[in-house]
Amino acid sequence: MPEVPISARGVARRFGSFEAVRDFDLDVAQGEVFGLLGANGAGKTTAIRMLCGTLAPSAGAITVAGVDMLRDARRARSRIGYVTQRFTLYGDLTARENLQLQGGLYGVEPALLGERIAQSLQRFRLAGVEDQRAAALPLGYQRGLAVAAALLHQPDVLFLDEPTSGIDPLARQQLWELVYELAAGGMGVLVTTHYMDEALFCDRLALMERGRIIAGGTPQALLAMPLAAPPLEVRCDDEAASGAWLAARPEVREVLPRAGRHRIRLQSGLDPQAWAQAATAQAAGQGLALRIDAQAPRELEDVVVALLEQQEAAA
Incomplete structure (x- = not known):
């Protein structure tokens, strides 16, 4: 895995005359938890969609897991785990069926898939609800299922878009423990959030406003910035x-x-x-x-x- 699994230079995205993201530069190192911080509408989700290859940029260059996302996004997706802000798995399928489907789509060998699903059900507290329809699961279970599905193929990079929005404190704590565990194993993790306390959990932060990164650095460096009105x-x-x-x-x-x-x-x-x-x-x-x-x-x-x-x- 490359030392800089996520890199973006001069990225922009326009929707007609509206520029949702502009002058976007970003590097996420191997084993780093990087946070994109900003209010709703700041451009975080648009940026993460471009980094994941689900939305083409209007300008700029993006490399993820060593792959040029503008030339070969399809190949890069096999190395990416992506958890969207909203639940996008199949509500009519059970939790287990969703995992089986996702594993198959990512090409996980059948001999490995059953073992990984069993591990995921335990790891994400889904054992006991694995045969329930995903749409009927509480939000915390849905979020755990989405993360489990994103990790089945053992990606090099993980994108989490507002992963803890609406879930209970215990599920939130467990999710962050998982994020640290993945980063310790060498995975690059990019998290978007508008929660200030969660931003402090990240190794580095970038603050977005109106589609631009206006400040960045470690939480400690940002806290030490001079303020006109302390x-x-x-x-x-x-x-x-x-x-x-x-x-x-x-x-x-x-x-x-x-x-x-x-x-x-x-x-x-x-x-x-x-x-x-x-x-x-x-x-x-x-x-x-x-x-x-x-x-x-x-x-x-x-x-x-x-x-x-x-x-x-x-x-």
């Missing part, structure tokens, strides 16, 4: 009154209620420490006891919001 954390005794007082301040850009506290962002250019001291004194004069941390730990959401605001201001 977050502050406010603890208080009266959450409702304190929240209303903070929201009324013209220098406060945003108030996010949390359990027993508020997380706030100030307008750009203010000194957080000086503002915290002044605000504490002013609030005390109105009978509100605020404890403001001007050096609150950053969250990935703080960085993402700041980057999106920069893009909006520059548009």
Whole structure:
């Protein structure tokens, strides 16, 4: 397997006059879990479809598992596992029948297929529901079945499009444990998500907005990016009154209620420490006891919001 199992350069996709993806550059290394982060409509699914060979790019070059996707996408698909955002297996077939069909389509030898199906049923908690129609299975089981089907032919690369959307916390944890296990075995894994906590599970991230990658790097590097308006954390005794007082301040850009506290962002250019001291004194004069941390730990959401605001201001 190549050291860079997924590579894209200058990729774009246009639908008429609408450019869904543009200037898309990406490298995913062997054994790496790479996350495409962005809101719904940012272009993540369009990008992943082009990388998988199910949608032709309007421009650019894509190589997956050492295969040129523009020239020979069919050959590359035998090395790719792809789990779509929505359940796309056959609802009228049972879980076992879907696995048998997928294994046959990917050319898994009959002597191996039965053994792999048995292993998959255990691995994805499908034992006991293998003879139920796929359409009747709960969402978590459907997602497990889709991942099992994508891995039957033992691909070099795995694409997961919003894999944990709508599933329960236990199934979510198990899926991420599987992702780490696959990456440890040398597989390149590309995951799209809009969940900030999941993005932190990835080795590297790329933030997409309006079809472009606007920032990228390790989660730690993104969290260390300079912010024009770093977050502050406010603890208080009266959450409702304190929240209303903070929201009324013209220098406060945003108030996010949390359990027993508020997380706030100030307008750009203010000194957080000086503002915290002044605000504490002013609030005390109105009978509100605020404890403001001007050096609150950053969250990935703080960085993402700041980057999106920069893009909006520059548009």
